[in-house]
Amino acid sequence: MFRTGRIVRSVFIVCVCTYLAMTLSMLSGCTSQLSSPEMTLFPDDSNISCVPSSGVPDFSGAWKDEFRRDYLGTQASLAKEVLCDGLISEAEAAEMNDLQRQCMEGVGLININIGAYGSMHYSVPAGLDAQFAQQQERKCETDTGWYPVIPLYNEVRTNPDHVDRSQLLAACLVRLKLRPAGYSGSDVDAEYDTGNGFSDIQDNPHFQDCLVDPLNAK
Numbered sequence: 001m002f003r004t005g006r007i008v009r010s011v012f013i014v015c016v017c018t019y020l021a022m023t024l025s026m027l028s029g030c031t032s033q034l035s036s037p038e039m040t041l042f043p044d045d046s047n048i049s050c051v052p053s054s055g056v057p058d059f060s061g062a063w064k065d066e067f068r069r070d071y072l073g074t075q076a077s078l079a080k081e082v083l084c085d086g087l088i089s090e091a092e093a094a095e096m097n098d099l100q101r102q103c104m105e106g107v108g109l110i111n112i113n114i115g116a117y118g119s120m121h122y123s124v125p126a127g128l129d130a131q132f133a134q135q136q137e138r139k140c141e142t143d144t145g146w147y148p149v150i151p152l153y154n155e156v157r158t159n160p161d162h163v164d165r166s167q168l169l170a171a172c173l174v175r176l177k178l179r180p181a182g183y184s185g186s187d188v189d190a191e192y193d194t195g196n197g198f199s200d201i202q203d204n205p206h207f208q209d210c211l212v213d214p215l216n217a218k
Contacts, residue, residue, distance in 0.1 A: 050084040057084045062162035063152070070148040079145025088153040096149050103140035109133060117158075117212045118150045158213045165214070172210035172217050173201075 050057060059067040064086065071083045078099070082092045097114045104112050104122060111123040124133045141147035159168060166185030173179040178201050179187070191197035201207040209217035 050081075057086065059086045061086055062160065063156050066152055066155070070152055074142070074145055074148055076143065076145030079149050082145070082149050083152075088149060088156065093150060093153045096144065096146050096153075099144040100140055100146040100150075103144050104137055107133070107136040107140070109137065118154050154212075158215060168214040169210055172214035173207070176206045176210065176217065178204065178207055178210070 056068070057071065059065075059071075061067075067083055067086050071080055074080060074083070078096075082088055082096065101112050101114060108125060108128050109122045110125055111121075113121045115121075120137075122137070124130055159165060164185055166188040170179070170183050170185045170188050173188075174181055174183050198207065206217065
């Protein structure tokens with residue numbers, strides 16, 4: 001099975017792979033004393049409107065296990081509010097992105113851009129340590145609930161039926177003529193496990209499209 005944590009999540013949250021190279025060159029080497037603001041999005045979980053008396057929503061649908069996992073895993077009340085009905089709307093995703101951006105701005109990060117599939121780019125100004133900045137960005141993700149809401153939102157909207165992603169990626173690569181007919185999900189797994197998989201197409205924009213949205217890539 002194509003492992004979300006290896007490739008898909010790395011595309012949805014590109015910040016780990018993308019922004020560091022850009023930001024390291026901007027540092028002056030000094031460490032800021034800034035800390036992320038406390039995010040009190042709701043005073044307590046009693047404001048969550050769709051939680052039954054049992055305390056855990058009865059999720060249904062193809063992604064019910066992931067919704068339950070992320071609902072139980074997050075401490076952010078707004079994230080629980082978004083997740084508790086088993087749906088994440090475009091408006092809710094936009095709100096989470098806005099909160100994440102505001103939190104990052106609050107700790108001094110600049111030029112923040114959150115892409116359509118959760119990719120994140122930002123600049124670290126002179127005087128702010130890169131490692132500190134990364135820690136604060138991650139803290140913002142959990143404090144606001146951006147993580148896990150946005151990764152799950154992107155997975156659901158790009159794979160609503162929860163089909164094995166290896167199969168989806170294989171079909172997309174064949175459709176876009178990046179791999180020959182007959183190429184399958186097991187071939188995706190085998191190629192990735194070589195440690196040098198997809199090296200011939202990794203810079204191809206169609207390959208990137210297949211990674212983030214295999215059903216709709218063109």
